[in-house]
Amino acid sequence: MPTDSGKHNSQNLYEWSWFYAPSAKFALDANTGAILDVNPGAEQLTGYSRRELLGMPIVMLHPEQERERIQAELLCPDKEPTPHPGLHLLCKDARLVPLRTFSSKPLVIDGRTVVIVDCRDLATRLQSEHQLATQNWALKAYASAALALGGTHTSQSLLLQSICRAVTHESVYPLAWIGIAEESTGKPIRIAASAGSALGYLDKLELSWSTDGPGGQGPTATSIRTNKLQIVEDFEKADVLQPWRKRARKYGVRSSVSLPLLIPSKWRGALVVYAPQPHAFEPTALDVFRDLARQIVFGVRAIEQELDLQAERERSSRMQKQLTESLSAMVEPIVLAMEMRDPYTAGHQSRVAEIACAIGRELDWSEDRLQGLRVAAQVHDIGKISIPAEILTKPGKLTGAEIALITQHAENGYAILKDVPFPWPIAEIVRQHHEKLDGSGYPRGLKGDEILPEARVLTVADLIEAMVCFRPYRPGIPLETALNMIEKDARTQLDPEAVRACLSLFREKHFMVQGWIRN
Secondary structure (H helix, E strand, O other), rough: OOOOOOOOHHHHHHHHHHHHHOEEEEEOOOOOOOEEOOOOOHHHHHOOHHHHHOOOHHHHHHOHHHHHHHHHOOOOOOOOOEEEEEEEEOOOOOOEEEEEEOOOOOOOEOEEEEEEEEEEEOOHHHHHHHHHHHHHHHHHHHHHHHHHHOOOOOOOOHHHHHHHHHOOOOOOOOOEEEEEOOOOOOOOEEEEEOOOOOOOHHHHOOOOOOOOHHHHOOOHHHHHHHOOEEEEEEOOHHHHHHHOOOHHHOOOOEEEEEEEEEOOEEEEEEEEEEEEOOOOHHHHHHHHOOOOOOHHHHHHHHHHHHHHHHHHHHHHHHHHHHHHHHHHHHHHHHHHHHHHHOHOOOOOHHHHHHHHHHHHHHOOOOHHHHHHHEEEEOOEEEEEEHHOHHHHHOOOOOOOHHHHHHHHHHHHHHHHHOOOOOOOHHHHHHHOOOOOEEOOOOOOOOOHHOOOOOHHHHHHHHHHHHHEEEEEOEEEOOHHHHHHHHHHEEEOOOHHHHHHHHHHHHHHHOOOOOOOEEE
């Protein structure tokens, strides 16, 4: 043992470097392979004492399959210093430790050829490298899966399939699949999605999450039943994998992880990922896959919610359509009843509706908006039902009181319609169809944007139809004269866009109204 005298010569330095070296050092007889000396590092690494090691053949510290190589590489007097990768040390407790091994150039000491062998334990380093590799594999798979989750998926099956493809695409994992537990006889696990180079592993594979058969004892079934992660470190050593071991060898899978997926009130299942190496799912990698499982659940729930919302929207749309059709159907008998009281204006409201909708189309209004405009036009004079028929059909000039009574029809129409649940503001459109942009209209003297666009279009259509059509108490006027009159009133009393569309209809497109009797 070296001494600490404060004075050091070259011999002291060699002794110190031998005694305190962190690696294991062996002095070997190059001819016989017997151990001549060891340092404390060799005792610590092998688990043997120095006394036990002295005289032991070096090959006995290596597994049987490496002993021939030890003879050829280490015990060769002519060798230069060289590394010996891939060797393992067989410890006293039967552990097999991976080594980083170097041998010196043979030395002649006291007439004996000696080789110094330096061994370093690579287990910690290899473990760290393995952990880093498995983490990188998992992170790469997660990154691809995250991109898949962020995409647009119209169905749950498309989402799950994209996840499996992402996990296995250009990655170390040869197989990923998602199983969904079913409640039918035998409690089978349905493969909802799968991908990877080892897809054949799943062929004719009978899967169940029941506890009654051997299939239900596997990691995936257990994961589904317990809602807990299940990991198989090595298919070759796990007794529970005995029924699938031959299949696993064929497709090159050695370890797996099964992660539970629970969609409340919908279904439960598992994401299963396989690796070709044992112990491929280190704690850091498992954390990544746990988060991926949570993201899958969030993604599936989002799609389920969107599908539920879509179904509710479609149901509401159907109900709204039915309501709209029912309410629109109510309009026709009301119009018929009004025309029976006032035969001289028979068809007026329908013709106004035809003209108004044609103007609306010129303005690029949607079909839903045009439908509302049509309904409003068909009942725009419903308030006249409260006016005595003799006033409506009076051939002579009306008195001031009679005129005042007639001007109430817009407000009366609003009162009749305001509580009817139309999907459009029908009552307010009817109320405003005699308003003018400059405030000179009735019943409330609204101005500009205070008047609904539908009411502005209805006003133009109503004026054109009323001026052109013949009445017993006054003749109609020529269409061009009526067009000139509304053109004159554009921007002051009438909406300029509605007027422009109306002029284009009749002057350029020669629009004709069915059943229109004109001068």
